[in-house]
Amino acid sequence: MTVPMPLKRLLLPIWNGGHRLAWTAGEFAGAVLHGRLERCACCGRFGPMLRRPRAIPGKLVEMWGLSPRVAEALIRKETLDCAFCGAKLRARRLAKVVMETFPVEGSRPRSLRDWSRRQEVSSIPVAEINLIEGLHEALTPLPGLAFSDFFAGAKPGEIVSGVRHEDLTRLTYADQSFDLVLTSETLEHVPDLDAALSEIRRVLVPGGWHLFTVPLVPGVPRTYPRMKIGSAGEPIPLAAPIFHPGGDQGYPVFTEIGADLPEILDRAGFDTEVRFGPMTEDDIGQVFASRRRG
Template structure:
């Protein structure tokens, strides 16, 4: 495991087996052999590698590089107003301990955006957040923006609700070596496929979530050019660009469909673990 960690770029905490999310000693392994190393799971809390990298970035932002795990950084975050666009999962289970934490899911079939379901789950549409300006010091999103109909409007909404000095910490699958490419347009409510349809797994919906945008390694530049300074805070390279899917179309889409039908989509969709941070100036 340690030799693989060195050649694949895993950090010391992966080799030592200390989970950044739950703080417990654990084993990190793919759900199944061959599945993307970005999705290796903690044997204790089930956090994926990308979630553990988000926790590492949050820990360093809150408590500095010497703080080893997110639970130990929580005292430094007690005054933060935090919004996570997810209402379940290992990271949520840690952050919800914060006194000023809010969370949501996009479930318009159960509740109107800005309201709550009968079970108390808040529904929010990232393109039209119901929060006032400058509501949060931290917004966290994980692998959501590739599914948003108008992602640039959603990035603008996150920017709007960030307070001065606030940060948006987020992940998206990155198609390294390729420019950001739209797969779908929505024109007056009608869906127009620009490229053959691709779906990612979605625990909330059968059939998965439609991929609207394939993000490339130009994303930081694109957002910064929109006046939203963004940088890559963590990049763990498991794969070379040639080992990852490019923009999935034509022959590559046929291979994707074959992998999906064979139940091996998670082996086909291999990405490195990249965490972005957008900083709103104080």
């Protein structure tokens, strides 16, 4: 049967909407069935944590050479979304580490949103580099929050659609202006990892923290470049290119992070602890707590 065009235009969004609804209902049922109900460390609401395998393309798993077990661990890290604020597992773990690193007096904060409203943290300057879903919204009450995103082609520090553009390899923030820098699955997309770490160190006060997550999977002993930028600004692949989901064409991975990350951080002037570790084939969602030395 041929559906007339105007009718198709009307039905298509309804069909897509209905499809999305069914999918969400399935995720809700899965969360309840498997007891994935908890208080979200970002927004503080109690509800289901939605496992969404579709968020991880099969092509990425294949190119990255992940075993089914590690692929499942990746799905958990990258989803188990809070049904209310969308915070993924890695964002909620990052929120927990922020609260542990900067404890407040009195009753324990129920969430990062609660923490952000406490008097003791109101003077802490924080840089969130690239908005982290769920975690960003929870941090917005914090008076000292500076946040930015990366907009290809924008000038450093430029405001694009109300959000500041910052390039991790040449931040526009002053030296020693933050107690805390947050990044999540960002370092691997920066063309020059050493420059990024040096910039993070520069904008942190001595003793300041860089709390972050990166894609790190078992079986990669050493960090290596997958891509570099040529003299004319063109990307040059050095290993099989990998793109992470997002944007129009995905985000290229410049650096494959390996198990030597703590040594790299040490050379960059940071002391690092791994939280929610150690990494196993069933849990690759570690949070790195890196502290500026001297």
